[in-house]
Amino acid sequence: xxxxxxALIVTEExxxxxxxxxxxxxxDNNAPDWIxxxxxxxxxxxxxxxxxxxxxxxxxxxxAVWPAPEHAxxxxxVHCPSTSPKKQDACWLxxxxxxxxxxxxxx
Ligand SMILES: [Zn+2]
Ligand SMILES: [Zn+2]
Numbered sequence: 001x002x003x004x005x006x007a008l009i010v011t012e013e014x015x016x017x018x019x020x021x022x023x024x025x026x027x028d029n030n031a032p033d034w035i036x037x038x039x040x041x042x043x044x045x046x047x048x049x050x051x052x053x054x055x056x057x058x059x060x061x062x063x064a065v066w067p068a069p070e071h072a073x074x075x076x077x078v079h080c081p082s083t084s085p086k087k088q089d090a091c092w093l094x095x096x097x098x099x100x101x102x103x104x105x106x107x
Contacts, residue, residue, distance in 0.1 A: 001100055004037035006047045008069055017074040018051045023058035035064060038092070040099030048094060063094060 015031035037047035045067070051074065052062040059078050066072035077094035082101045084090075089103035 001040040001105070003105070004039050004041050004047060006037040007034050008036070008047070008049060008064055008066055008072060009034050010051065010064070011072075014051065014064060014072060014074055018062045018064075021052070021054065021058075021062050021076050023054045024052060025055060028052060038102070039097060042099055045098065048097065050092070060094075061092075 010031050010033060012031070018031075019029070032051075035049035035051060037049050039048055046065050047067075049064050050061045051064045054061055054076075058076075060076055061079070063075050063077050064072050065075055080091040080093045080095045080097055080101060082091040082103070084101075084103040084106075089106060091097075091101035091103055093102055
């Protein structure tokens with residue numbers, strides 16, 4: 001299934017909130033201009049997009065979650081534990097996400 005790709009403009013406020021989480025990669029200080037929802041297409045519910053990757057020590061990422069662009073929230077979420085049947089691909093969405101796993105798009 002194709003991804004949702006709903007876009008969100010990253011505000012300075014959102015990026016400051018994202019930088020408050022520890023365990024980031026060195027040098028990841030540049031905010032993206034915008035991000036896009038990474039879930040499978042969905043008719044309802046919140047959109048999810050990675051705002052900032054964290055190192056393996058954290059097993060997660062900083063995500064923007066938004067039902068509508070003016071109500072975006074910043075959350076630290078751990079990764080979905082699912083892997084493909086051959087264990088070659090992982091799913092990079094947050095644990096408990098709706099829709100298919102990202103590895104299903106490649107198999
Ligand atoms: Zn979405
Ligand atoms: Zn998954």
